[in-house]
Amino acid sequence: MSEPNLSDRSVLVTGGAGFVGGQLVQTLAPDNDVTVLDDLSTGERDRVPDDVTFVHGDVRDQRKLKQEIEAADVVFHEAAVVGVPASLRDPPRSNHVNTGATVQLLDYARQYDTRVVLASSAAIYGEPESVPIEEDHPLEPTSPYGVDKLAVDHYARVFAQQYDLPVVPLRYFNIYGPRTGPNPYSAVVDVFLEQARSGDPITVHGTGEQTRDFVHVDDVVQANLRAATTDEVGVAYNVGTGSSVSIAELAELIRTATDSDSPITHTDERPGDISDSEADISRARERLGYEPTVDLRSGIDRLVDAAAPADPPSSS
Secondary structure, eight states: OOOOOOOSOEEEEETTTSHHHHHHHHHHGGGSEEEEEEOOSSOOGGGSOTTSEEEEOOTTOHHHHHHHHHTOSEEEEOOSOOSHHHHHHOHHHHHIIIIIHHHHHHHHHHHHTOEEEEEEEGGGGBSOSSSSBOTTSOOBOOSHHHHHHHHHHHHHHHHHHHHOOOEEEEEEOEEEOSSOOSOGGGHHHHHHHHHHHHTOOEEEETTSOOEEOEEEHHHHHHHHHHHHHOSOOSSOEEESOSOOEEHHHHHHHHHHHTTOOOOEEEEOOOTTOOSOOOBOOHHIIIIIOOOOOOOHHHHHHHHHHHHSOOOOOOOO
C-alpha cells in the first residue's frame, strides 16, 4: 500500500502542543494549513512551529472548538487528560475533558462534515483475557481513563453509523519517543532512561513480569496519517507493534543501551496496572496499510544518542 499523503488541507490538531500532537504538527505543517488548539496544561508552546496557527484554549471551550472545526477539513483529536493515575486523582475532570468535550467535537464535526481521527487507548480493554489483543476483545476498563476512552470509542462508531461521519478511532498502546514531556504514555521509558543515565537504581513496579507493547511515536504519526486518508472509516484500529517485552526486560535493555551500572530494584505495584498488553495489529495492516518501522531496541538507541552530549571540537 502507498505511503500516506495528506496535503493542501486545513487541519486542526487538538492537543497539538503535546507529545503525539506535537509530532503530528511537525509532520503536517510543511504541506498543510495547520491550527493547534491547546491549553498548555501539559503541552509546550515551543513544540508548535512559527508557521502554524496557535490557539490557546481549552477543548471544552465550545465557541473556540466550533470555530476551529468549521474551518477544518480534518481534525486530529489528541487533547485529553492522559493516563490512569490522573483519572484516578480526578475522575470528573477526566470525564469532562476526555468524554464530554469529545462528544461535542464529534457533534460539530458532523455538522460541518469534518473528518476526525480520534485518539482512543488500549486502556479500554482492561485486564486482557489473552494476548495479542484484537479489536473485538471484550472491553472491560479498570480505570476512569479507560471508561472515558471506551465511551468516546463507542461514540465514534455511533456517529459514523448514524450521521455518516468519517471518523476513525485509534487505540494507542504504550507510546514512546523524543521530547515526551510529562507524558504518561511513555513514563516508564523516560524514568528508566533518566535513572540509568544518572546511575540511580532503576525502579521497577511489582515483579517486572508485566508486559507492554511499546510503539514509537513516528509509527503513531504514520497510523494517524493513514487514518486521515482511508476509506475504511467508522471502525477502530489498534496502534502498536504486535510484540511486547516485560518491564524487567525493558529495564535491562535500557541499562545496556546507556552502558549503566544502575542496579534494578523493585517497588510496590501501581494501582490500576494490568498484567499484560500486546496489540494485534492485523486490522490496521490489512485495512490501513500500517506497518511499524521502529523496533524497541532501535528506538531506545535513538533516544540515548539524542541525549548524548556532542563531541567537543578537536584542537589543531
